[in-house]
Amino acid sequence: MARIAQEFRPRNTTDASWQLEPLDTPFAPFALPCSETPRVSVIVPIHGKLPYTLACLRSIARHGAEAAFEVIVVDDASPDESVAVLRRVDGLRLLRNERNLGFIGSCNAGAAAARGAHLLFLNNDTQVTPGWLDRLLDCFAEETACGIAGSRLAYPDGRLQEAGGIVYADGSAWNYGRFEDRDDPRFLYRRDADYVSGAALMIESTLFHAVGGFDQRYAPAYCEDMDLAFAVRAVGRRVLYQPESLVVHCEGISSGLDPFAGVKQYQTTNRTTFVDKWQVALQRQPVPRTPVEIAIHHAQRAHILIVDALTPDAARDSGSLRLLNIMHLLRQLGWRVSFMADNRTATQDEIVRLGRVGAHTLCKPWSPSLAAWLRSEGITLDAVMLCRHYVAAPNLDLVRRLVPRAKVLFDTVDLHFLREQRAAEHTDNSTLARQAELSRRRELALIQACDITLVVSPVEHALLTRELPEARIELLSNVHEVYGRKTGFAPRSGLVFVGGFNHPPNEDAVRWLVGEIFPRLHAQRPDIALHLIGDIPETARPSLATPGVQIHGRVADLTPWMEGCRVALAPLRYGAGVKGKVNMAMSHGLPVVATGIAAEGMQLRDGEEILLADDAEGFVAAVLRLHDDEALWHRLSEHGLDNVREHFSFEAARATLHRILPLPADRDYSSP
Template sequence: MALSSLLTWRVKRLYYLMQRVAGSVVQRGVQGTAARIAQEFRQRTAQLPVLALEPLEESHAPFALPTHDAPRVSVIIPVHGKLSYTLACLRSIARHGANAPFEVIVVDDASPDATASVLSEIAGLLLLRNASNLGFIGSCNAGAAAARGSHLLFLNNDTQVTDGWLDRLLDCFEEESNCGLAGSRLIYPDGRLQEAGGIVFSNADGWNYGRFESPEDPKFLYRRDTDYVSGASLMIEAELFQRLNGFDARYSPAYYEDTDLAFGVRATGKRVIYQPESVVVHFEGISSGTDLRAGVKQYQLINKTKFAEKWKDALARQPAAGSSIESAIHHDGRPHILIVDALTPDASRDSGSLRMINIMRLLRELGWRVTFVADNYTASDREIVQLGRIGVHALCKPWSPSLARWLAKERDSLQAVLLSRHYVAAPNLGLVRRVAPRAKVIFDTVDLHFLRELRAARHTGNRAMLRRAQLSRRRELALIRACDVTLVVSPVEQALLSKEAPEANVELVSNVHEEFGRRTEFAARRDLVFVGGFAHPPNVDAVQWLVDEIYPLIHGLRPEIGLHLIGDIPAAARPNLTKPGIQIHGKVEDLAPWMDGCRIAVAPLRYGAGVKGKVNMAMSYGLPVVATDIASEGMQLRDGENILLADDAATFASAVLRLYDDELLWRRLSDNGLDNIREHFSFSAARAALRRALPETDTV
């Protein structure tokens, strides 16, 4: 292309972009316009997803939509012409479906094309026809009046849905306290992000957060409260929608009605939540164009004035126009905590991960904004989604700056920093104190490493290991004294620190478990299960002892009793563990089949520290446990009441065989084990401890 032609194309493109930005709902003056233009000229990156879209063809190949006698969700799609987009939208719904029962209602707003005749042939579709043009608001309200579902999902006809689009929005109402409105992550057809929730400034201007950026950036992949979500895809309970009298007719025919609805929801005390796992492709501008001076689009400026008048008092509490986007997106005043751990937690990997995930869930429940970073600054896509599902922002390569740069940027927003494990806390404590001096520093030991090392040294008689343990003790105690609060998981360790470091502020935050309950009874169960990965040395020793000395005594008398080994067991270690009756499953995504199907969990640990998640996990399912004394330490357990204890191979095997055939004993241990979880390892117990450990804030 000649230079002159290239410049002409650039100028035309620039002019087009300026028109597009000027006509957008997200104006913020010259600074915002410049940012938008810069974003448009960015190269499309390799991280952007390849979207499989339905073709925009008006040819009507027969297809049907799912139907249900009792739909839980009513999907309401207002249309005015643009038949090809409507058909593609409906085909995407038919293709992806949903787990929840739903119905689809299309409101034909006096379309000038063949919309009514073509859509009337689609099986499973409820088609409503307005006698005259009512506009977007009137059509949405008409669809809501005909809806049967307990939840309404308003969807533009210039959208296409993806897997999980509907079910993930429903998750917000089931998993987030006081959710009133939930909205999707909107993607452009070329894969760029269109909206990750919206910000409203004090002058009533709006901003679509993340516009033109990569939808794979973790800062857009976690659930959070937001000022509003786009009406292109939003869900609300039908009862609340009716209580708010639907979309306000003062904004007819369209524009600002979704922002107004969000403010109305918030005025009732309920929350507006952005849900990144609900992904919807939106062909923005197809329905109403982009020219502020013509058609329906001209009502954007008119309705902004109406919105400003109606919500004058609420807008006074919104961020000022010109505020930075990153500060504005978190203007709700929630206290902010950074958590640094060795690895990004994965609940299927180890009990420490499960504890950390549940602590972060509790922090969010207590009103905190949570940011997490692994010491290696990495996180898999799966781990990012796991954290995003509980409302946690994961910092990781290549998206985030270095920890030092991030701390310097966020220093004024941080009320607390939690450093997990001594080998993570030691190199990061000085940085945190220097860059974010006002943040309260919490040291989460996970377990006292020096205590575990001392016990391992005594167990093996290794003098070099004993010297390393003594060095670890000095370093770990120094960290405990240097931090504002220290968390331990066991009352034994809390008592130990009261002697070793009496000046330290030590709180007990043990393992945190849901109570799954006993879902299978004694007679329907069989076999034994051990859970524990080889990344933890005590597990390596325990499995070898179990396989070499304990299980052969059981198998010799009762060969029908199998043993299941679950955990990250490397291939090189498996040949030594492969013996008759033993099944090695390795790492599994879900422990429930073994927790519900096995008759006994075994925990033959001979050294270690802290509280053993494998014991807690089994008891949370009502699965009785045979364990050593060290495996039961710090858990308020009593032999014969809620656990069976044994410290040598013969006694351990005998206890397993006794319990395997004694249904009354089995049931007593099951019931009392569940009681132990409720009393000592529940969310309520951890919540109270976290409240004591965290700094006082206005929102907690």
């Protein structure tokens, strides 16, 4: 007990998630959020240990949640003053068992009284951190057939306690990640688990009651969370580990640590009960002594490694958004996804974003070089996707040598040589023309050497099919959520261009837009503003800051402009691939005026899904026409949405990925 109390003492840290509530704070009345129509019912069973219960409740009061919730404490005949004190906590629903029901009975009693559509079972020896509840709810909104979602659990001293559980074929179990660093990327991505701890477990109320709640045959406690997970999967639902919900758990306070005394003694007995009940299902579990990194992923039949130049950031470029959405789809299709940037660098935010789509980020200092990782983990790989020719070229031979049976995909992102050829023609630059020819030879050689090549545009698909008829070329274009039109014509105003200077065609487009197109438009309609969004260097901004131009730079969320502006612009004069800025605008129902090159390969018709113009005067005329013609605006808005649904939606990409990357048959990972 002294050790545990010491661990709860304040630490010298700036991490807000680790400012734990002390156990020795004198009680003073406080209030909990409490909704009459809660979305979530938080159920905390207790049997004494009042200081821990108060610390748990104070942490809930401190961090709250975006979703409406209620807190139900179920007192199981506590021998201390818990009931008298807890009655003074405003907003708390306090239930008392007439007799001692044990952990399972108390949880089921709390569930019976709950008003929320979701139940969150929370031990009283826990403390919550920001996002504890909302991120669990995300799993039910974002994951197909989610039945249970569980938190990442950490000890009070900061070490990881559990990142989801493994159940072996003999009924034994292991808390994945126990005693390791809680911020290791291995534990920071969402994935399926055999079970999650009942210390912080969310389940839909209807599902909980449909499977019979916590099975009373495990009373008073132990193995009930494993049993619930198996029951949920038996009815076709999934059990998910959610690392973005971090909960501190002081293990052993509720039931002790001695396996031969108190409630803890039921652990062995209940495991026998569990094995008897689930003997058929256990045949599908990994056998004991299976390496833990294989056992934790045993339900996933395939593993793909993706290597790109940088860790994707959807706020930076459309290629990142496409890759993140491809990762999300691969995981939905049953693939385990690992990602490595060519420089092995990733920020904590980037690791979390990849984790949100179920991808494990391999980066410094956590992961070794690509060669070292392939030597140790390559045996698990069924496919490797190398993105961009300058990443694929130096790594292809390494992959072929160390992972000979893996299917190798070359994702062009866009054809670099085509973009460079067009840039050379646009600028009449002979040096760039020679560079484009060198890039062409490299890209074509890579295409011939890889099993499958991915392109984003039908134009590029046709070009490569003519050049290399023997190669397998597949169209996997941009992938966008169809947001729909949230705002009509009248409330909108202004024009928007999205694109940063880190992509040369965008810089050229912005300079042409501000230098030639917008001055003509502003002279006729000074009431129409132009919004520029994207990475624009400070040194370039003075020359762009002309009347009517608003430079916003890089923004975290495009929605205000997608729903507030009347017209999106794409005045690109060269480039390749499919333009994410056009897809993004259309996915929000925002009509677009573009050049022919910006609309290339997107199955767009002038006057139906888009307006096209390739000179400054024509561009201005198209913008003014669309800005003032409500009927035309609505036609383009509707047809643009239809275009995204048909060609650039998750459904379209899912069908392509399912065809080109079918799940391989189950295999033995013990030999290459």
